[in-house]
Amino acid sequence: MEQRKGSELAWDGRRGNAWVDLQPMLDRLFFPLEQILADAAVTQSPRNVLDVGCGTGATTLAIARRLAPLGTCCGVDISEAMLDHARHRAMAESAKNARFLAGDAQRYRFETGSFDAVVSRFGVMFFDDPEAAFANIGNAVAPGGRLTSLVWRSREENPFMTAAERAAAPLLGWGAPVDPHEPGQFAWSDPDRVARLLRAAGWHSVDVVSLDVRCRMTEADLHRYARCLGPVGMILPSLESSLRDRVLAVLDAAFVEFLIDGAVQFDAACWMVSAQAGSRPC
């Protein structure tokens, strides 16, 4: 259990490097979600957008492109490896209105009111104190600024995301996850809790809407995805070789149900969380 939990929270080292190595594939996989988020983020023509848990920068850059030349998008992340990669991408495409900050968004001292919108694609579920994190992020946003965030619904509604873990758990001696709210991929799966914690952190007009988005990858990409990412990907290199072979054997079988018409396909079961910063207008 500890191995799984540790791998959920560490974002440098093996995990961050895997996200960097697989960045083109992950960007293709989650491109439909990037588009949804970027469309939503720019509807009110914000000037300065904050992208929380920006990772290797796909959504920051997508929003910066749409807001150029007047608006900017700033990604914040705790992973140096992922941020380095994001900065190189911004340089490569001469995206002068994209910038990246290294820091824990729960504690980082943002300039008060310096953003007028906040976005995140799967970057807000890892805070040890989500209410404190969203109070801190809210302070960085001018009153009326909008939050738009995509988070995962439950494990049960996302069988693709948990396929490797379910298949390997018996071999690795992993039990069922105990606390569904502990920081990690599915920590924001309960919409009532999400709404409660955002209100408690000072946000209003909270809306949590269900969204199912078809995502696709090639079979070759799946091979790398299953072996390099998630709790199973993190633990594989440290396994003794015969156990590793047995885990690899069950991994391939675990994803067969997602092979449709020659490609890997699944629906990402998400919540689109939106809210407004500052006190509610009278």
Ligand SMILES: C[S@@+](CC[C@H](N)C(=O)[O-])C[C@H]1O[C@@H](n2cnc3c(N)ncnc32)[C@H](O)[C@@H]1O
């Ligand atoms: C699932 S990845 C998503 C990355 C990116 N948003 C994307 O969609 O490609 C989660 C990201 O959140 C970042 N993260 C986790 N905890 C964080 C924190 N406390 N403050 C800032 N970023 C954090 C991780 O480093 C990682 O880049």
